[in-house]
Amino acid sequence: MNVIVMGCGRVGARVSIILDQHGHHVTVVDTNPEAFRRLGEKFKGDTLIGTGIDEDVLRRAGIESAHVFIAVTNGDNRNIMASQVARTVFEVEHVVVRIYDPVREDTYRRLGLRTVCPTTTISALIIDLINDVLPADEEL
Amino acid sequence: MYIIVVGGGKVGYYLTKTLLVEGHEVLLIERDRHKVEVYGERLGSVVLAGDGAEAAVLSEAGAQRADVVIAVTGEDEDNLVVCQMSKAKFHVPRAIARVNNPKNELLFQRLGIDVTVSQTEHILKLIEQKIPEKSFVHLLNLRHDELTIVEAHVSEGSPVAHKRVANAQFPVHCVIAAIIRGPDPVIALPNTEILPGDELIIVTHSNEEEDLRRMLMES
Numbered sequence: 001m002n003v004i005v006m007g008c009g010r011v012g013a014r015v016s017i018i019l020d021q022h023g024h025h026v027t028v029v030d031t032n033p034e035a036f037r038r039l040g041e042k043f044k045g046d047t048l049i050g051t052g053i054d055e056d057v058l059r060r061a062g063i064e065s066a067h068v069f070i071a072v073t074n075g076d077n078r079n080i081m082a083s084q085v086a087r088t089v090f091e092v093e094h095v096v097v098r099i100y101d102p103v104r105e106d107t108y109r110r111l112g113l114r115t116v117c118p119t120t121t122i123s124a125l126i127i128d129l130i131n132d133v134l135p136a137d138e139e140l
Numbered sequence: 141m142y143i144i145v146v147g148g149g150k151v152g153y154y155l156t157k158t159l160l161v162e163g164h165e166v167l168l169i170e171r172d173r174h175k176v177e178v179y180g181e182r183l184g185s186v187v188l189a190g191d192g193a194e195a196a197v198l199s200e201a202g203a204q205r206a207d208v209v210i211a212v213t214g215e216d217e218d219n220l221v222v223c224q225m226s227k228a229k230f231h232v233p234r235a236i237a238r239v240n241n242p243k244n245e246l247l248f249q250r251l252g253i254d255v256t257v258s259q260t261e262h263i264l265k266l267i268e269q270k271i272p273e274k275s276f277v278h279l280l281n282l283r284h285d286e287l288t289i290v291e292a293h294v295s296e297g298s299p300v301a302h303k304r305v306a307n308a309q310f311p312v313h314c315v316i317a318a319i320i321r322g323p324d325p326v327i328a329l330p331n332t333e334i335l336p337g338d339e340l341i342i343v344t345h346s347n348e349e350e351d352l353r354r355m356l357m358e359s
Contacts, residue, residue: 053217055243077193080224081217084251103195104221107228 002066004029004092006052006082007073011098013038015070020045027061030073052082055089063090071097076104083113141165144206144232146192146222147213148175151238151259155212156183167201193221195229203230212238216248223253276353279341286346289317292356296336299355306330311352313345 001024005016008030016026016039026045029052030036036047050057052071063069069086071079076099083097098116099105105117141164145156148170156168160183168183169192170176176189190197192211203209209226211219216239223235239245239258248256275293282288294301300308305316305328316328320339326332334340344352 054241055247075217077215077217077221081220084220085247088250089247101194103229104193104225107195107225111224111228 001025001068002062003027003068003070004052004058004061004063004066004086005070005072006030006079007071008032008035008038008047009072009074010038012070012072015072016045017043027066029057029061051078053078053085055085058082058085058090063092066090066092068092068094069096071095076101080104080108080113087113141207142202142205143167143208143210144169144192144198144201144203144226146209146211147219147238148172148179148187149212149214151212153179155210156186160186169197169201193218193225195225198222198225198230203232206230206232208232208234208236210236210238214240216240216244220244220248220251220253223248224251227252276356278349281346282343287343288346288349290342290344290349290352292340292342292352294334294336294338294340294356298336300334300340301336303334304330305332305334308334309355310342311344311348311355313348314352315343317341317343 003019003024003026005012005026006029008028012028016028020026020043027048028036028039028045029048029050031049031051033049048061052058063086069083069092071083073079079097079099083095086092087095096114096116098118099108100119102117102120105115109115143159143164143166145152145166146169148168152168156166159166166186168179168187169190170187171191173189176187179187188201192198203226209223209232211222213219219237223237226232226235234254236255236257237248237253239248239256242258242260245256245258245261275295277291279289279291318341319326319328319332319334320341321335342352
């Protein structure tokens, strides 16, 4: 399957490496060429310098034949805009977008985007890990 | 009307100022605290510090009772999200986005933004519509005796359209050097018919250039 990953930070690079190892064809897009170093030597996919909110950049990344588009840059708004371009303009089947702001995440999930919110997910995990050692409210 | 402006660059600042003068209730949201202070001193307490894409900030700004939200930051992705959040979460009836990259104008309309304003497109259209010089271009001054060469586009309504060169009432010292018709130059013989769409290359006295312009531009 053809996958485009926008944003080559820790998450973007890791997702790309794993999907590459699973035999998918991955193209990683980032504005900063230095970021591609995170992919390591064994990565067999492609890299492209540019911003994923630009339709021409996405076209060059092969979005017209992409099955999956993943937006994981540090900017919520950039991720939101790029994933809407992928979905609306290029009709990519599976679009996943990371949104740090829980309210924005909630709003765009309701608008039909497949969202991941690290803020709520990680908070819940942490609370879960310490739940058994801390007494609940009413017991205080 | 209650209008929320997001983005305190030059556009946002002057827009807020103008809307206030027109008697609207306006609130300007800007991220940079220093700008907020400066604008606050100049405009009064109509400036709020914060990220206009954040629901908490929009809520504090009273977006739920806003008639219009106008996003004019320098980043298209921010303008898009501000408008979409205003509509989806606060049911603002009208969201207007500034489009910095003209390529994004269509996209924004498809994504539900009511009105897009592209400065680049706007300036281009102004040049095309309001400035007649576009269809009458001064090409160069000849060294000899104050002669100039101009290029004029013949529109359908032009007084010389469908006339033969000999019958077109050009000023006395004008000579049609060539007619560009499509990709080809055509020699302007007295009985050659001038057609709409033609570009006329005309040699004229400098002091008759204005007369020529006026004569060709009237329709």
